[in-house]
Amino acid sequence: MAEQTIAAPSPGAQTERGNPLRRFLNATEIDTRLLGMVIALFAIWIGFEILSGGLFLTSRNLWNLSVQAASVSVMATGMVLVIVTRNIDLSVGSILGFVGMIMAVTQTRFLPGWLGYDHPMSWMVALSIGIALGAAIGAFQGAIIAFMNVPSFIVTLGGLLVWRGAAWMVTSGATVAPMDTRFRLMGGGADGSIGATASWVVGIIACVLIVLSILNSRRQRKRFGFPLKPVWAEYFMGLIGCGLVLGSVKVLNSYYMPTNLARRYAEANNMAWPDAGLEISLGIAIPVLIALGIAIVMNFITNRTRFGRYVFAIGGNPEAAVLAGIKTRWVTVRIFALMGALCAVAAAISTARLNAATNAQGTLDELYTIAAAVIGGTSLAGGAGTIAGAILGAVVMQSLNSGMVLLGMDTPLQSIVIGIVLVMAVWLDTVYRARAK
Incomplete structure (x- = not known):
């Protein structure tokens, strides 16, 4: 990601300089409709979290x-x-x-x-x-x-x-x-x-694939002479993608088996059952x-x-x-x-x-x-x-x-x-x- 790009002047250059948001969206090539949906989804989640008294985002x-x-x-x-x-x-x-x-x-x-x-x-x-x-x-x-x-x-x-x-x-x-x-x-x-450990493995593999996809896309653009994204934009998209993946894995791993199922799981696997019980993460569902x-x-x-x-x-x-x-x-x-x-x-x-x-x-x-x-x-x-x-x-x-x-x-x-x-x-x-x- 060491290549640097020089943007040619365009008729809208003055407008782009005065609009940081537009410049940011153009540099990262984020789909504005998809971004709008993500914002709407978060708004729905926050709204239901407030209305349900904190039950939705558990x-x-x-x-x-x-x-x-x-x-x-x-x-x-x-x-x-x-x-x-x-x-x-x-x-x-x-x-x-x-x-x-x-x-x-x-x-x-x-x-x-x-x-x-x-x-x-x-x-x-x-x-x-x-x-x-x-x-x-x-x-x-x-x-x-x-x-x-x-x-x-x-x-x-x-x-x-x-x-x-x-x-x-x-x-x-x-x-x-x-x-x-x-x-x-x-x-x-x-x-x-698949449980907590396998879920983290899946999350890490997904992050590696995201990085490889970004590198491959940049290589293909350079090969065919297409404009390259700024290096900071590539890093930003990689961090966002990996952050969302690992954050999702963290949330899914935070849900533990109900006590009766955990006790049955412990018995099936010859695990000792402590007085405080066991916290067994479900992880990502199949x-x-x-x-x-x-x-x-x-x-x-x-x-x-x-x-x-x-x-x-x-x-x-x-x-x-x-x-x-x-x-x-x-x-x-x-x-x-x-x-x-x-x-x-x-x-x-x-x-x-x-x-x-x-x-x-x-x-x-x-x-x-x-x-x-x-x-x-x-x-x-x-x-x-x-x-x-x-x-x-x-x-x-x-x-x-x-x-x-x-x-x-x-x-x-x-x-x-x-x-x-x-x-x-x-x-x-x-x-x-x-x-x-």
Whole structure:
């Protein structure tokens, strides 16, 4: 990071000198919309902390919030690609419910007879079947949209009804439980967390990756002759990124197992139980790691692959994309297949967390997923959206839900608040894009 850059004078140089904030944002290249969302999220947290009498920003609530946001976060990453191409998917909640029911039935009724009860491979077989089924459903809906020219709104609205009904028909509405012990790890909880030491290791690895990413970005800019960020800006972004990661790990490690679970854990591991008890950190929950891993992969797909470039090209100008030789119909099918596979992963997280599959599972998740993507900056007009914004949008949505539950607000009032937030997010997106023109 020893290179120095000399900025060429520009017509707005005098204005930039007189505006330190603008100079800072330009130097660090911070996405102002993403920054605004972060500020809004902190404002929501502080507001609920005050209104709840100090209950919101506890390590326990923040740990639960991270786990509860995982399934919607996973689906929101796929919804970004769907909306970027000017489509919509209203069926994701129903697909989650149907695939979750199939995975539950598979591991409770079929696999025990084939592999034996609680076989080490049961969870892998059930998860593989679920992902394959979800991808097939998504591809089927995508093919209808792409090759039969039926609007995605209508196809997925039909899917919302069909797959919800199919979930009921699998067991005639009966709840299926319990799940395989290894499968349940994907849902979090005391067993589905990696502990304090492993969490610090994950945090340190993440910090190393952040630094390497900054160094690689600087090297690529220099290689292709692009302007370089000031060295202080690189250090600043690295410190902020590592600080957020390690701070999050610290908060999650501050949540300890409840006494009864800690005593059971001590007995299982032949640990002495002192009079004062044991403080055993849960650390990062496995569903959170799954969501973050999928977010990284999806970010790579959207920004570093030909498929990702095709997606944004179609959303920006569908006619030009066709003229450029992009097979837009097959891209659409792949997008919806990917969305279906992500619904299956979310179904596994949700089913594992509940340790059961119910007919109501995933109800209204389609609205929360769309809201997360839109709040995160994905434009309903197509052509714009980010994976990081969708993840942040999911956290915002879950923060609102968690805060309202702590305040004891009735469910109808919660729905009113979520609806108002969604409308305001779309309105703000419209204003932002009008000013950007």
